[in-house]
Amino acid sequence: MRSADDVLLLVDLQYDFMPGGALAVAHGDEVVPVVNLLAKGFGHVVLTQDWHPAQHVSFAANHAGRQPFETIALPYGEQVLWPTHCVQGTEGATLHRGLDVPHARAIIRKGHHTDVDSYSAFLEADRTTPTGLAGYLRDTGVKRVYCCGLATDYCVAWSALDARAAGFEVVLIEDASRAIDLQGSLAAAWTQLAAAGVTRAQSADVERGAV
Ligand code: VGL
Ligand code: ZN
Numbered sequence: 001m002r003s004a005d006d007v008l009l010l011v012d013l014q015y016d017f018m019p020g021g022a023l024a025v026a027h028g029d030e031v032v033p034v035v036n037l038l039a040k041g042f043g044h045v046v047l048t049q050d051w052h053p054a055q056h057v058s059f060a061a062n063h064a065g066r067q068p069f070e071t072i073a074l075p076y077g078e079q080v081l082w083p084t085h086c087v088q089g090t091e092g093a094t095l096h097r098g099l100d101v102p103h104a105r106a107i108i109r110k111g112h113h114t115d116v117d118s119y120s121a122f123l124e125a126d127r128t129t130p131t132g133l134a135g136y137l138r139d140t141g142v143k144r145v146y147c148c149g150l151a152t153d154y155c156v157a158w159s160a161l162d163a164r165a166a167g168f169e170v171v172l173i174e175d176a177s178r179a180i181d182l183q184g185s186l187a188a189a190w191t192q193l194a195a196a197g198v199t200r201a202q203s204a205d206v207e208r209g210a211v
Pocket of ligand 1: 012017050082119151154155156
C-alpha cells in the first residue's frame with residue numbers, strides 16, 4: 001500500500017465517455033481493468049463525475065444553429081460545444097459498473113453550474129470557482145495526486161494542471177487514460193503538463209512503486 005500522502009484521482013469513468021456513449025472516447029473502456037489494478041495499491045481513492053444539468057452551456061443542442069465540436073466565445077473564454085452528455089441522473093452519467101473501487105472515499109461532481117463548464121476536478125472553467133477538492137485533499141493530508149481516466153487531454157489534463165497549481169505533486173498515468181484528441185489537443189496537453197512539472201508515468205511503474 002502506498003503512503004497516506006498519496007491519492008488516486010479517477011476522472012470521469014462514466015458511460016457517456018465509453019464506446020457507444022454520447023461523447024465516446026475511443027478505447028475508453030480499456031482503462032477500467034487498469035484502474036482497478038492501480039486502485040488496489042492506494043489507501044485513498046477519489047472519483048470524479050461529470051454532472052451537467054440538461055440546459056448546460058457546453059451542449060451544442062442548447063445553442064441554436066451550432067454543431068458539436070464547434071467552439072463559441074463565453075464570458076470566461078472559448079468553449080468547445082459538446083454533444084449532450086453526462087446529464088444528471090441519467091444512465092450516461094453513471095460510473096462504469098466494472099469499476100472495482102469499494103474503498104473510494106469521495107466523489108466530486110463537476111459541471112453542475114448551468115452557465116460554466118468544469119473540465120477540472122479542482123476549478124471550474126471561469127477559473128475562479130473551486131469545487132472544494134483542493135481543500136478536501138489538504139485536510140486529509142494528501143501531498144501527491146495520481147490522476148488518470150477520461151479524457152487525457154480534457155478533464156484529466158485540466159485536473160492535473162490545477163492540482164499542480166494548488167501545490168500538490170502530480171503524476172498523470174498515461175496508460176490508465178484515453179484521449180479525445182480534437183485538433184492536436186493531446187499533444188498540446190502533454191506540452192502544458194510537462195511545462196507545469198506533471199510527471200508522465202505508466203501504471204506498471206506506479207504499481208511497483210517506482211513513481
Ligand atoms: C470531458 C468534455 C466535456 C472529459 C467532460 O471528461 O474529459 N470532456 N466534458
Ligand atoms: Zn462535460
